[in-house]
Amino acid sequence: MIDVAELLRPYREVIEGELDRACRFPEGCPEKLAEAIRYAVLAPGKRLRPALVMMSAEACGGSREDAFAPAVAVEMIHAYSLIHDDLPAMDDDDLRRGRPTTHIAYGEATAILAGDALQSQAFAHLYSRISDPILASRLMGELAIASGASGLVGGQEDDLAAETIELSTFESPSLAQKHLESIHRRKTGALFIACAKMGAIAAGGSQEQVDALARFADAFGLAFQITDDVLDFTSDAETLGKRTGKDSGRGKFTFPDLMAAQRDEESRVELGLAVNPHDADLRSGRSEYDDSETTTRTDIDVGIALAREQAAALIQSAHDSIELFGAAGQRLGLMADYLLERTS
Amino acid sequence: MIDVAELLRPYREVIEGELDRACRFPEGCPEKLAEAIRYAVLAPGKRLRPALVMMSAEACGGSREDAFAPAVAVEMIHAYSLIHDDLPAMDDDDLRRGRPTTHIAYGEATAILAGDALQSQAFAHLYSRISDPILASRLMGELAIASGASGLVGGQEDDLAAETIELSTFESPSLAQKHLESIHRRKTGALFIACAKMGAIAAGGSQEQVDALARFADAFGLAFQITDDVLDFTSDAETLGKRTGKDSGRGKFTFPDLMAAQRDEESRVELGLAVNPHDADLRSGRSEYDDSETTTRTDIDVGIALAREQAAALIQSAHDSIELFGAAGQRLGLMADYLLERTS
Numbered sequence: 001m002i003d004v005a006e007l008l009r010p011y012r013e014v015i016e017g018e019l020d021r022a023c024r025f026p027e028g029c030p031e032k033l034a035e036a037i038r039y040a041v042l043a044p045g046k047r048l049r050p051a052l053v054m055m056s057a058e059a060c061g062g063s064r065e066d067a068f069a070p071a072v073a074v075e076m077i078h079a080y081s082l083i084h085d086d087l088p089a090m091d092d093d094d095l096r097r098g099r100p101t102t103h104i105a106y107g108e109a110t111a112i113l114a115g116d117a118l119q120s121q122a123f124a125h126l127y128s129r130i131s132d133p134i135l136a137s138r139l140m141g142e143l144a145i146a147s148g149a150s151g152l153v154g155g156q157e158d159d160l161a162a163e164t165i166e167l168s169t170f171e172s173p174s175l176a177q178k179h180l181e182s183i184h185r186r187k188t189g190a191l192f193i194a195c196a197k198m199g200a201i202a203a204g205g206s207q208e209q210v211d212a213l214a215r216f217a218d219a220f221g222l223a224f225q226i227t228d229d230v231l232d233f234t235s236d237a238e239t240l241g242k243r244t245g246k247d248s249g250r251g252k253f254t255f256p257d258l259m260a261a262q263r264d265e266e267s268r269v270e271l272g273l274a275v276n277p278h279d280a281d282l283r284s285g286r287s288e289y290d291d292s293e294t295t296t297r298t299d300i301d302v303g304i305a306l307a308r309e310q311a312a313a314l315i316q317s318a319h320d321s322i323e324l325f326g327a328a329g330q331r332l333g334l335m336a337d338y339l340l341e342r343t344s
Numbered sequence: 345m346i347d348v349a350e351l352l353r354p355y356r357e358v359i360e361g362e363l364d365r366a367c368r369f370p371e372g373c374p375e376k377l378a379e380a381i382r383y384a385v386l387a388p389g390k391r392l393r394p395a396l397v398m399m400s401a402e403a404c405g406g407s408r409e410d411a412f413a414p415a416v417a418v419e420m421i422h423a424y425s426l427i428h429d430d431l432p433a434m435d436d437d438d439l440r441r442g443r444p445t446t447h448i449a450y451g452e453a454t455a456i457l458a459g460d461a462l463q464s465q466a467f468a469h470l471y472s473r474i475s476d477p478i479l480a481s482r483l484m485g486e487l488a489i490a491s492g493a494s495g496l497v498g499g500q501e502d503d504l505a506a507e508t509i510e511l512s513t514f515e516s517p518s519l520a521q522k523h524l525e526s527i528h529r530r531k532t533g534a535l536f537i538a539c540a541k542m543g544a545i546a547a548g549g550s551q552e553q554v555d556a557l558a559r560f561a562d563a564f565g566l567a568f569q570i571t572d573d574v575l576d577f578t579s580d581a582e583t584l585g586k587r588t589g590k591d592s593g594r595g596k597f598t599f600p601d602l603m604a605a606q607r608d609e610e611s612r613v614e615l616g617l618a619v620n621p622h623d624a625d626l627r628s629g630r631s632e633y634d635d636s637e638t639t640t641r642t643d644i645d646v647g648i649a650l651a652r653e654q655a656a657a658l659i660q661s662a663h664d665s666i667e668l669f670g671a672a673g674q675r676l677g678l679m680a681d682y683l684l685e686r687t688s
Binding site: 025026027028029030032033034037080084087089090107108109110112113115116117119120121123124127128133134136137138140141143144145147148149150151152153154156157158160161182186 | 369370371372373374376377378381424428431433434451452453454456457459460461463464465467468471472477478480481482484485487488489491492493494495496497498500501502504505526530
């Protein structure tokens with residue numbers, strides 16, 4: 001068992017000091033807005049993204065300090081996205097990690113504005129803290145592209161839309177899985193990839209190193225999301241003894257749902273049957289897997305097991321991506337392994 | 345009478361082409377999100393901010409083309425701020441220039457996300473369109489600072505708070521005026537100043553030129569806001585024959601209110617009376633100006649006249665700021681003069 005708390009602790013501590021200093025606003029920032037920003041940014045968290053930035057810099061032979069500015073900037077983007085995701089018009093969450101969400105604590109208008117200000121602050125922070133303008137420009141550019149309409153924000157838009165899309169809308173479970181992966185590659189993956197690249201770039205890493213770390217972060221990000229989906233089932237199963245995970249409860253399909261359905265698809269292919277569950281000839285005979293709501297408990301157990309297998313395969317591929325760093329990439333490898341054991 | 349439509353037309357036309365091209369998103373951007381972004385950005389408008397960027401570049405001897413990227417970027421920031429300002433939790437506006445606002449047309453979640461994506465897109469646009477990374481970094485930095493918690497967003501937060509602040513809360517009308525000016529200097533002024541500076545910087549202007557254009561934009565921005573407040577009264581007065589302007593109707597105090605109240609304060613000082621309207625000895629005798637709702641019609645007419653005078657003084661100071669540019673600053677001067685004649 002990896003003691004991930006111990007692994008991440010020094011990174012977390014150092015970056016929380018940096019975040020605290022970065023969120024003291026000069027005159028001109030209204031008191032309430034500054035408080036809301038600090039409330040959101042300094043909320044308890046694992047600080048996985050800043051750790052990824054700093055570990056990537058270290059893998060390239062740089063220091064943690066080299067990566068402070070991009071680590072703070074990505075955490076600001078992450079914090080802004082959480083504030084906006086929690087809004088009533090979005091996921092409508094009142095609590096995050098047991099604390100009232102920002103709009104509950106400070107009102108909706110201030111929460112929207114705190115998110116908006118955090119986004120510009122991320123760029124302002126890179127601009128003011130990176131003395132080499134060529135490096136600053138590249139870091140700002142990477143962050144802007146990852147955060148935008150084809151990255152973080154695009155993924156959130158499709159994720160919200162996915163709440164009302166039934167699994168049966170897709171021609172096959174494997175197409176549905178492609179769609180789900182595409183959502184996650186943008187909603188969470190793009191920022192993870194930006195973390196790894198920015199850390200490497202800040203440390204003066206070579207293009208080969210930047211690319212390797214981007215591949216690592218891509219696999220890591222998707223594995224992170226799959227284990228998140230699995231936890232959504234298993235933590236509920238343990239606590240409540242039934243399948244009412246938050247995402248699955250909203251009719252959103254998750255990786256375990258898809259794995260269960262896809263296994264079914266594979267059996268069909270083996271049996272020489274049509275794959276499309278809408279095929280009229282098949283509907284009467286086999287209807288379990290064309291609507292996640294009717295997926296049986298056994299199917300889901302199989303789905304969970306298969307999702308875990310997929311996460312393990314992604315973690316293996318993450319390890320392969322950073323082989324070239326040798327011992328310098330060890331911490332990144334440990335952080336990846338932790339995903340397979342996470343319970344929260 | 346300045347034909348401002350004719351003055352701005354070539355700038356507007358060229359920048360609308362640029363905006364159109366800048367808002368075609370690559371694969372990965374959900375269709376609905378892209379549509380909402382285009383709906384907001386390509387909405388009809390005077391494109392004052394892009395014109396200011398381009399005219400500032402021209403004043404420094406540069407070309408309009410030099411200023412295309414920053415002109416597009418500031419308009420993206422402006423469009424994002426309008427989308428978010430119109431949201432139900434903020435100003436709750438259903439219409440903007442006669443068209444449904446973005447959240448009415450595309451739903452609140454997509455509107456929030458379209459604004460978020462536009463903000464990052466502004467930085468991504470500068471990054472991808474400016475080949476000199478030192479220049480790109482400086483432009484992104486100027487834009488990030490102007491857009492942030494002590495700029496655009498901070499001004500909006502205080503502007504929303506001002507809706508529930510009575511004029512009588514302030515010790516004197518002149519302190520209230522300082523507060524109102526501080527709101528506008530951030531909510532609209534900061535971006536106008538960024539426009540002028542970015543145009544000058546993009547054209548390779550000297551620090552003296554950048555500073556002069558920043559002073560021009562500061563005066564221009566405040567005059568813009570004062571004439572906006574005046575229009576809020578006069579366009580209603582003409583149409584409805586009574587004082588029910590949008591801002592003043594919400595209990596928000598405006599420049600004409602303040603001018604009226606401040607004139608009263610000056611009379612008091614002349615008469616040797618206390619300035620603070622809360623002074624108990626004075627409340628019974630003179631209570632008109634400590635609550636804008638009870639300001640009389642004549643007071644407001646005087647306030648409007650005084651606000652117009654202040655706008656004219658600011659425009660004069662804007663002209664003075666750009667004297668050093670000679671004929672190259674002529675268009676900027678004409679654009680400033682137009683504020684005194686605007687009717688919409």
